[in-house]
Amino acid sequence: MKSLATELRNRSSEPCLKPIETKRKTIEEYETVAVEEEPLSPTARLFHDANFNVHVVVIIALDTRISPQPIKDKLVHTLLKHPRFTSLMVVDEENLADMKWVQTKIDLDQHIIVPEVDETQLESPDKFVEDYIYNLTKTSLDRTKPLWDLHLVNVKTRDAEAVALLRVHHSLGDGTSLISLLLACTRQTADELKLPTIPTKKRRPTPSGYSTKEESFKLWHYLAVIWLFIRMIGNTLVDVLMFIITVIFLKDTKTPINTVPDSESRVRRIVHRIIDLDDLKLVKNAMNMTINDVALGITQAGLSKYLNRRYAVDEEDKGDTERNNNLPKNIRLRSCLVINLRPSAGIEDLADMMEKGPKEKRGWGNWFGYVLLPFKIALRDDPLDYVKEAKATVDRKKRSFEALYTLIMAEVLIKIFGIKVATAVTVRVFSNATVCFSNVVGPQEEIGFCGHPISYLAPSIYGQPSALMINFQSYIDKMIIVVAVDEGAIPDPQQLLDDFENSLHLIKEAVLERGLVKNLK
Numbered sequence: 001m002k003s004l005a006t007e008l009r010n011r012s013s014e015p016c017l018k019p020i021e022t023k024r025k026t027i028e029e030y031e032t033v034a035v036e037e038e039p040l041s042p043t044a045r046l047f048h049d050a051n052f053n054v055h056v057v058v059i060i061a062l063d064t065r066i067s068p069q070p071i072k073d074k075l076v077h078t079l080l081k082h083p084r085f086t087s088l089m090v091v092d093e094e095n096l097a098d099m100k101w102v103q104t105k106i107d108l109d110q111h112i113i114v115p116e117v118d119e120t121q122l123e124s125p126d127k128f129v130e131d132y133i134y135n136l137t138k139t140s141l142d143r144t145k146p147l148w149d150l151h152l153v154n155v156k157t158r159d160a161e162a163v164a165l166l167r168v169h170h171s172l173g174d175g176t177s178l179i180s181l182l183l184a185c186t187r188q189t190a191d192e193l194k195l196p197t198i199p200t201k202k203r204r205p206t207p208s209g210y211s212t213k214e215e216s217f218k219l220w221h222y223l224a225v226i227w228l229f230i231r232m233i234g235n236t237l238v239d240v241l242m243f244i245i246t247v248i249f250l251k252d253t254k255t256p257i258n259t260v261p262d263s264e265s266r267v268r269r270i271v272h273r274i275i276d277l278d279d280l281k282l283v284k285n286a287m288n289m290t291i292n293d294v295a296l297g298i299t300q301a302g303l304s305k306y307l308n309r310r311y312a313v314d315e316e317d318k319g320d321t322e323r324n325n326n327l328p329k330n331i332r333l334r335s336c337l338v339i340n341l342r343p344s345a346g347i348e349d350l351a352d353m354m355e356k357g358p359k360e361k362r363g364w365g366n367w368f369g370y371v372l373l374p375f376k377i378a379l380r381d382d383p384l385d386y387v388k389e390a391k392a393t394v395d396r397k398k399r400s401f402e403a404l405y406t407l408i409m410a411e412v413l414i415k416i417f418g419i420k421v422a423t424a425v426t427v428r429v430f431s432n433a434t435v436c437f438s439n440v441v442g443p444q445e446e447i448g449f450c451g452h453p454i455s456y457l458a459p460s461i462y463g464q465p466s467a468l469m470i471n472f473q474s475y476i477d478k479m480i481i482v483v484a485v486d487e488g489a490i491p492d493p494q495q496l497l498d499d500f501e502n503s504l505h506l507i508k509e510a511v512l513e514r515g516l517v518k519n520l521k
Contacts, residue, residue, distance in 0.1 A: 297387030
């Protein structure tokens with residue numbers, strides 16, 4: 001039998017990603033089980049449009065070789081307990097707008113792929129895995145089966161003994177839901193009964209119990225809340241206006257990394273870089289900001305350096321881009337920053353659901369919005385300016401309901417005008433911006449996936465219009481930067497990762513040189 005790795009290599013000549021065509025069936029034609037059908041949410045339906053056929057890929061790097069059978073045995077009692085992973089997406093032939101999740105009997109062997117690989121013949125194991133993922137992005141999941149698969153690649157790379165690739169259609173859930181579900185299938189390697197622990201935000205105490213002498217402060221507090229709400233409404237109106245004109249005509253400045261035509265249907269090169277999470281924490285604590293602020297500052301600095309190099313006029317200039325400023329003035333470059341809007345069910349709830357069965361489906365699905373976050377592309381003399389500017393921009397966006405507006409707008413457009421219009425609006429926004437950005441918090445301790453210790457996680461997506469997708473994923477003391485690029489726009493993604501890593505080092509050195517670490521806790 002021809003191995004999947006060989007089949008994926010043979011597909012390298014295919015020009016673009018095309019959804020697998022399957023014969024439409026009525027709901028009655030599927031071999032289903034006696035479970036209540038569930039209609040797709042409006043956002044889930046959006047991901048099934050041919051122009052927005054988005055897939056999530058999670059690279060699970062393992063510290064041991066993979067034994068397929070134990071993984072299959074574990075998945076039966078974990079992942080397959082979730083109804084989305086045992087459900088077909090069914091379109092009723094008589095009513096194409098009627099899209100439902102219908103549970104079915106599942107053949108696990110059709111979802112677990114174990115390619116045959118002769119490692120002695122590989123010149124570069126890391127490049128083999130990278131190319132394997134690249135070729136995987138040329139294909140869509142088979143819609144005659146539940147929309148996920150798991151590739152177990154027993155190839156030793158620079159940072160792992162083997163790699164598992166979990167691919168899931170984005171209609172099954174947003175990134176936060178899917179990562180949370182994956183983590184709910186894992187356990188701490190130090191204690192197999194314990195779930196992973198995820199850092200949570202510390203909430204400031206709410207003023208309460210005022211005495212008579214504090215009535216004036218209490219009044220001031222209420223006035224401050226009212227003023228904050230008024231500012232949020234004003235900011236939201238500005239952001240909504242900017243969103244509307246982006247849909248209509250406003251595009252980012254044309255740069256070397258802009259979206260190329262039909263980018264959503266083109267394959268993606270997905271690469272990653274592991275950096276030290278403690279370095280980000282040092283900058284975070286020294287400058288009184290969040291990890292997300294630091295990550296965005298690194299991204300802004302790295303993109304500035306990368307674009308400066310790409311703008312170099314000739315080869316002689318390219319060697320001296322660190323000192324020469326080749327950037328045009330007033331570059332408009334924005335990111336679609338993905339914002340999780342769910343009151344997250346939590347890993348514990350998902351694990352309990354898989355153990356005892358789902359009691360309700362609330363808290364699952366696609367529940368996210370996005371904001372248009374401007375990056376200031378320029379070469380700064382002070383590296384700390386990048387993170388300061390990023391924090392100021394994010395703080396301003398936090399005082400707006402823009403993310404909630406984009407979620408509601410998508411659902412309203414689908415219900416009133418249908419999938420085609422809603423998809424056209426969404427694709428236009430992502431195409432008129434340059435970057436898509438996401439930051440996901442991971443576990444604080446080492447975890448195991450079906451008995452295999454995990455070295456790191458690296459999630460990404462393909463099928464989106466943006467030529468550049470950037471994901472930050474933390475894991476124990478590591479931060480993994482993952483970029484998915486259209487090579488027609490970004491032919492050298494490793495250089496982009498170099499610029500991100502070098503930017504972090506410059507920012508860290510600036511913090512240390514100025515003695516700001518005294519604020520480190």
